[in-house]
Amino acid sequence: MGIPVKLEVFEGPLDLLLHLIEKNKVDIYDIPIVLITEQYIDYVSQMDARDMDVMSEFLVMAATLVRIKSKMLLPPEEEEEDEPEDPRQELVERILEYKMYKYASFELKDRQVDAGRMLFKEATIPDEIRDFKEEVKIEDLLSEVTLAKLQGIFNSVMKKQVDKIDPIRSKFGEIEKEEISLEDHIVFLEQYAREHKTFSFRKLLEHGRGKTYVIVTFLGILEMMKMGKLSIVQENIFDDIHITCLEESA
Numbered sequence: 238m239g240i241p242v243k244l245e246v247f248e249g250p251l252d253l254l255l256h257l258i259e260k261n262k263v264d265i266y267d268i269p270i271v272l273i274t275e276q277y278i279d280y281v282s283q284m285d286a287r288d289m290d291v292m293s294e295f296l297v298m299a300a301t302l303v304r305i306k307s308k309m310l311l312p313p314e315e316e317e318e319d320e321p322e323d324p325r326q327e328l329v330e331r332i333l334e335y336k337m338y339k340y341a342s343f344e345l346k347d348r349q350v351d352a353g354r355m356l357f358k359e360a361t362i363p364d365e366i367r368d369f370k371e372e373v374k375i376e377d378l379l380s381e382v383t384l385a386k387l388q389g390i391f392n393s394v395m396k397k398q399v400d401k402i403d404p405i406r407s408k409f410g411e412i413e414k415e416e417i418s419l420e421d422h423i424v425f426l427e428q429y430a431r432e433h434k435t436f437s438f439r440k441l442l443e444h445g446r447g448k449t450y451v452i453v454t455f456l457g458i459l460e461m462m463k464m465g466k467l468s469i470v471q472e473n474i475f476d477d478i479h480i481t482c483l484e485e486s487a
């Protein structure tokens with residue numbers, strides 16, 4: 238007599254696949270299709286086959302996994318010039334979409350549970366109390382108010398407004414974002430190099446300002462040196478960098 242095994246109930250084939258991926262702790266973008274297919278078919282073989290509508294969905298997914306597995310085992314066609322498409326791509330997209338909706342349903346369920354714990358009490362205040370308004374006599378309210386007291390209150394309010402102003406940062410100007418395109422700057426550097434032939438890096442930096450300009454200029458010089466358009470010489474550490482154009486003027 239065999240030992241009875243109780244299987245987990247899954248909402249569908251994608252739910253089972255997601256469970257196997259998380260159980261095996263594998264990258265969802267790089268599914269080991271052979272391992273997952275074997276575990277999937279092993280589970281399906283133990284399912285209750287009485288509900289054929291549900292069973293057919295799992296069998297269709299099993300056939301899809303076998304088809305993907307066979308595609309990955311076959312060598313790629315030599316006629317294809319571009320990189321061959323991963324047979325798992327469509328399946329991965331379906332699993333990711335299912336995972337997004339599944340976890341969104343968990344969030345909605347938690348909100349529903351939290352909302353069920355909230356209780357509201359209807360207003361039971363008598364009309365006589367709800368409509369009650371205390372009478373205020375302006376003469377009694379302002380009986381002790383003088384111009385000196387009003388001036389003191391005004392000075393206190395204005396002092397609080399002054400205290401809110403940072404004496405240092407309030408003097409800062411607006412910070413503007415520097416936008417320098419590396420491609421456009423390389424065009425400028427090529428033209429500058431052809432015109433000056435030999436020049437110093439420090440002299441080149443005089444044509445702009447800011448850290449962004451220095452960084453983009455340095456990257457542009459390195460890129461042009463890699464392309465064989467410039468040669469760079471620095472005799473000692475922290476000395477100025479001397480740059481020479483290796484291209485003839487147009």
